[in-house]
Amino acid sequence: MKHLFKANLNWNSKQKHELSKKFYSKTHQIKVEGKSILDVSAAKAFKGDPSLYNPEDLLLSSLVSCHMMSYLYVCSQNGIEVLEYLDNAEAILEVNPDGSGRFVEVKLFPKVKISNPDQIELALKLHQKANQLCFIANSCNFPVLHNASCEVF
Template sequence: MSFNHIFKAKLTWDSVSKETIATTKTYFKTHQITIEGKENLTVSAAKAFKGDPSLYNPEDLLLSSLVSCHMMSYLYVCSQNGIDVLSYQDDAEATLEVSENGSGRFIEVRLYPKVVIQQSKKIDEAINLHVKANELCFIANSCNFKIVHYPTVSS
């Protein structure tokens, strides 16, 4: 049996442009994302794509979603296997490939989770549970690019 959940986001953008050359119009890419009951999120394009580098961009948010979802899935599988997680951090990286025609896509995400657990006898099991966490991760299951894990676990 499956369940469907609907997530909603409202995007708001107003046309503000600047003429860079007489025939070229460049749009400012800053916009607002509104999700009911939450603070507005101001988003732009990445600096490489002429956005505001001080703001989050869609690429940041995709990587953040993936690393966050993996951690929550990992904490779930650890709890199911009697492993007490004391801390978790990750310095994730994503590679975006952009073709000559301007289209692009993520080709790989690398997760580097550093986990501290209570039970030293369960370190190997805790490392292996990253595979199960990836299988359960909603965001990972929605991606069409390679996701690689380089976990370290200590007690």
């Protein structure tokens, strides 16, 4: 089964954040039908507006969110009641001398609280299964690592 996703990008050279004739503004809008407009720029390191989301933020956010949803799915399949899920993820981006670059690693640090102390070991193991199911992680060409913790609430 295939699913189609669409996004519309809107940018023009007359935007108010024009830096100079030498540099183009990186600020633009992305619209997905039926959803709020997302204002996006480059990361501050790449002369973007640091107050806006950038593609790197969005990629990392997609991985964190997708992993959590996959994890909640496998926990429900295994009868684990998850009460809380927190993550403080990190991504490493390498930039080459020619200006190209890529993510080389993402680390997720999920902290999960569950209701049953007898399920802690299984709850930790299920992060591997969640990673196998995660659509976004499966689309990446870099490792997505997990340093998970679990406690009873």
